[in-house]
Amino acid sequence: MQCPSAALVIIGQELLSGKVKDENLGYLSQQLYGLGVDVKRVLFVPDEIEDIVEALRWVVDRHDYVFTTGGMGPTHDDVTVAAVSQALQRPLVHSPSLEALLERLYNVPAGPERTRLCRIPEGSELIYPEGSRYPQLIVGNVYLFPGVPSIVRKKFSAIAERFRSEPIYSEKLDLQKTELEILLPLTAVVEAYADVRIGSYPQYYEGKETVQLTLDGTQQERVLDALSMLKRLLGV
């Protein structure tokens, strides 16, 4: 499947120790897929600079877009901006517009804390989507979001159209059979349609196994042809 690819780097110790259940992966992956962007990799890391830098270096040159969530506040465990600076080798520079905002909106008094909070990687883009109090920080192909799910939703919606690509067509087929029972027809279709991504998901309900097949591709006709072949071979 040829479409833009993305990686998510989800930052937060609270998610790794199970204290908080992540909601950003489900939201962002669904939104991006709907926009025609293929999420290829998701990494959850703790709030430690070296862990975040390592994760970013792994994905930043290999994907069209990288989205981070978390670590954007003012406390000791908020190190995402510094990690992006290090991973992309862009030194931190002072942002006068951010400083004005901190003073005006949040009454942060002048001093070393405010100075620290206004440092962003060189060449960052700060955009101010409508309805957002705080700007969206973009560094190269890295989009930095906070961790709080309601804010992620708001901020992502505001810039979602930037990422819209050719649509991905999806079909599915629910079968009252087990994976073992459909193995041979399924394999034949997978081999005939290398450009269609076919998934097979067993489901269990009251001790009975059924299966859902999914078919995805950027060419709708190919997806529908693969579905027809599947149905024919399965006799459904």
Place this chain on the structure above:
Amino acid sequence: MQCPSAALVIIGQELLSGKVKDENLGYLSQQLYGLGVDVKRVLFVPDEIEDIVEALRWVVDRHDYVFTTGGMGPTHDDVTVAAVSQALQRPLVHSPSLEALLERLYNVPAGPERTRLCRIPEGSELIYPEGSRYPQLIVGNVYLFPGVPSIVRKKFSAIAERFRSEPIYSEKLDLQKTELEILLPLTAVVEAYADVRIGSYPQYYEGKETVQLTLDGTQQERVLDALSMLKRLLGV
């Protein structure tokens, strides 16, 4: 914090395209933390051998335990066993006990498909927890689980005690303040208690920001001392 560390490799295209919401990360991270195991890294990858191998190589030598979920069925997109074999450089070998099981329990007829399904990495451990139909596959420090959440729960519970370590003590403190307001006292405690992991999580409700602080450590006394210092400095 000194305790055993773990990584999760969560395999499944359906999770990356947002078609299915992952439940295994939340469950496994919470269980492991409760057992005193620190989950340090979680990777979500598609059902592609090279992606899984790369993820496994990244974590397998750096953590005490690696848990995989997904990709354990019989279809074309079930490639976890082959990926573990490759990542750990343990060739696939025939398992007579698995073959007997497939024949007896699932009526899989003899043939190339059954032979393929009975190949496991050399030196694998197959354990049969009580109540489980299918065995648990363990290869070195890698524990292979299926993707279906209800089966993960059942299979993990059956072997959970293997992972029990010194407990991690947790405390929390809810404050009707913003992160910016508590910045200085918080920083002082973080610096004084390097062995206590302190997290700060802003929460938003009806437009009002509050904050939850969490304190975790393997020495209960240190956790409680850090909490006392925090309360004293914050005047709460």
